[in-house]
Amino acid sequence: MRHSLKEIAAALGAETLGDATLVVDGLAEPGAAGPDDLAMALTPKFADSLAGGRARAAVVWPGANLGALGLEGAIVAPGGRLTLAGVTAMMDHDPAFAGLSGCHPTAVIDPTAEVPADALIGPFVVIGPGVVIGPGARIGAHVSIGPETRIGAGATLHAGVRIAARVRIGARIIAQPGVVIGGDGFSFTTAGPSNVDRAMRQRGDAPLPPPEDGAWHRIHSLGGVEIGDDVGIGANSTVDAGTIRATRIGNGVKIDNLVQVGHNVVLGDDCLLCAQAAIAGSSVLGPRVILGGKAGVADNLSVGRDVVAGGGAVILADVGDGRFVSGHPARPTRDHRAELRALRRLARGD
Amino acid sequence: MRHSLKEIAAALGAETLGDATLVVDGLAEPGAAGPDDLAMALTPKFADSLAGGRARAAVVWPGANLGALGLEGAIVAPGGRLTLAGVTAMMDHDPAFAGLSGCHPTAVIDPTAEVPADALIGPFVVIGPGVVIGPGARIGAHVSIGPETRIGAGATLHAGVRIAARVRIGARIIAQPGVVIGGDGFSFTTAGPSNVDRAMRQRGDAPLPPPEDGAWHRIHSLGGVEIGDDVGIGANSTVDAGTIRATRIGNGVKIDNLVQVGHNVVLGDDCLLCAQAAIAGSSVLGPRVILGGKAGVADNLSVGRDVVAGGGAVILADVGDGRFVSGHPARPTRDHRAELRALRRLARGD
């Protein structure tokens, strides 16, 4: 996207220095920026690479000296990463759907589905009976949407997203390629006590004898999934259907790649789940919970609002509001660190 | 699905209370159930929400009082979650394939493939040369099946499942969207000792110098995959092909989402692998092994029958029959817990 510094600054509520009519058509790191790029130099640590490079325009820190940096124009960053959010949004020419217009003739859309005239529907998309798609939706190649599912306005479903039947999604979802929403929950039962029940009960370490009947009986997933507005879901992540009520994801939730959200889970608004995190069946997370990469929550737990779980933390018991936990099993981060230090001293013989 | 209480009770081998001719067309939690739902109230803890709700019919615990609960009819649950399995199976109208009949005209089926007349084949399915599909199979949109693969009777392959060449699958598999079966094993070798070999051998902590030749040479995967009957595989899970013999998955095995099964692995009957579990190349698991979420098994190990590994356990050595292990490295759960307690006391200075 081509914009003048003036246009970008206006959108950010920022000020300009020097020639505000300069037009840029891309973003770059300070040292790699060419004459048509806007160099991103949000802190003074970039001063040398900016001065030594070919950039004519940059986003700079408050107090930066245009001349010393060899720039012809600049935007003064009002606020760190929020500036980065604003600038990247403006400069994104959003190429994923380039070349598409309207509904591709190869798409297979059930006659009972409602697809608005302004939707972009890519090649080989399959939309089942009774589906309702909101206005402005963009649906990439090879996406499949199961019967009776509803998807809100402004949705972006990238190539190969799989949405099963019985799913309700709010406005403006962005689903990266390979996301699966509404697959069956992993819910099975044995006729007698399962090996997990037996192992837990026994506690000691005498080995379990074989059970009388080890067969697993499937509990079907009838509850579907309900997802709020402004949700993002990363590549190849999976959200399972609930058993007799929906798995629920609140507004504003952001989910990274390869994350698992189990059946019946409830995620409060604005939760953030980093890559390879997982939440087992029926656990409930309050709003704004953050799970670091590879963190996990066992089944049937309650995790309060504003909990932060460090990378790799495995939550095995309920966690109260606002707690910061780490380790496996997860415990207060302060305690976890104290234990790591104590163990190190022990091993060294201190 | 619409069923009378009498029909459902007959299928479960259960008794009814009150008006057994009542017809229900969905399942619901006790407090959320409407007048046409069957409320699931398997224990007395649901008494209040049932009595306060609008349900006319419910599955109740033995001894429940119809009148006190405000119900017109009920089914007395013979056995907890097994009841849930039976009721959810009956009430599932199984919408994933709604609107499909026979073979969709867009499917690309090699003329040498055998596809039975009663199979459901969705839009844009690709079936390669020499493939044999069993009777009653249901194959969702965008599934691809590689050359010479065989899939047994009653298979359900949901949208976007990828099955490579050289795969043999038994009857009644259910594969969720995005499953990949038969991709290449992760098998590479270096000309000299690899960095892993060198690091293991050295043991000390002097840093490794660069190797003479760090290039990885691919070992091709010729062995394919063999899967038994009644297997379930969760969304975006992966099962790799064996090297010179098949990777093998026994009958009744259930695999959750985002699970990795490496090349040459052998899984005994009725194993259960929870989300994000992984088994590295050439390890052998006996029947009925349960791996909790995020659990792992290193390569070339033997894990006995009826072993239970807790969530996040990482098995780095052989495990005998019937053992319950936890932690990383996995050890007897009793020992692991004792170590966690000892560490906590140490850090507190007790």
Add this chain to the structure above:
Amino acid sequence: MRHSLKEIAAALGAETLGDATLVVDGLAEPGAAGPDDLAMALTPKFADSLAGGRARAAVVWPGANLGALGLEGAIVAPGGRLTLAGVTAMMDHDPAFAGLSGCHPTAVIDPTAEVPADALIGPFVVIGPGVVIGPGARIGAHVSIGPETRIGAGATLHAGVRIAARVRIGARIIAQPGVVIGGDGFSFTTAGPSNVDRAMRQRGDAPLPPPEDGAWHRIHSLGGVEIGDDVGIGANSTVDAGTIRATRIGNGVKIDNLVQVGHNVVLGDDCLLCAQAAIAGSSVLGPRVILGGKAGVADNLSVGRDVVAGGGAVILADVGDGRFVSGHPARPTRDHRAELRALRRLARGD
């Protein structure tokens, strides 16, 4: 593939014993090999199963006695797994693309894309505007390639691979089914300090109060992905686009299944990432780093050349060249093992 022992030995630079004109058409384990198979018996531990089986031909260890093993011909293995690499490569009839020739008529290829005449393009492939595909590429069913992406010579993209816009890939990549390259990075910011910032700063364990504004603002991913030559990527793995410069993967890198490579990451040549490993945003790994299964690297870190991280290791701080680390948090493996031993002794009361 059918080859004589002589042909195979010539390709490997190996010697033959007995009848070198014997023709084999498959590989097998020594005990399972039939009369047309080449049994793989690289060490003397296979002597009994070879002698007791039906194999007429085998790859054997130096010094093996043809007559005592009941063989008519043999190839003497010059070097362990490198031999396995060579033999499996020769015997692989590479069935994935069997039955395909040229460009399948169902493929949707933008008129501005450059697709060479010798490429194999499978059914329902979608290739966007401005894409350039190198000679000899093989692209499986249902692959989608976004606008302006370039893919080098001899690429193999298996079924259902998703490559977004702004991606540059070198020669001879092999991408297993379900790989996603170039999805959006997981990059969000809050207007004020995030809960992670607040939890880190506080250190104590008083619970966090709710923030004033918990909404996440998206930082767009404009940088794409650059991948070198001879890279392999496993099923359902994901590589995210960079923010303002490309995420970079060096030559010869091998990535297993279900691995996450975050935005802005740089991987040096010949790195090897085992299943379910993950690297968070902006971390830089030197050449030949090996991450064991389930290992992780936190964001914004530097990991030196030839580092080996054991299975499940979680790297939370920079690591110098050539180090061998284990545990969570990752530390020198020698220290980690000493800590495990000390803890075991502590719990036992030794």
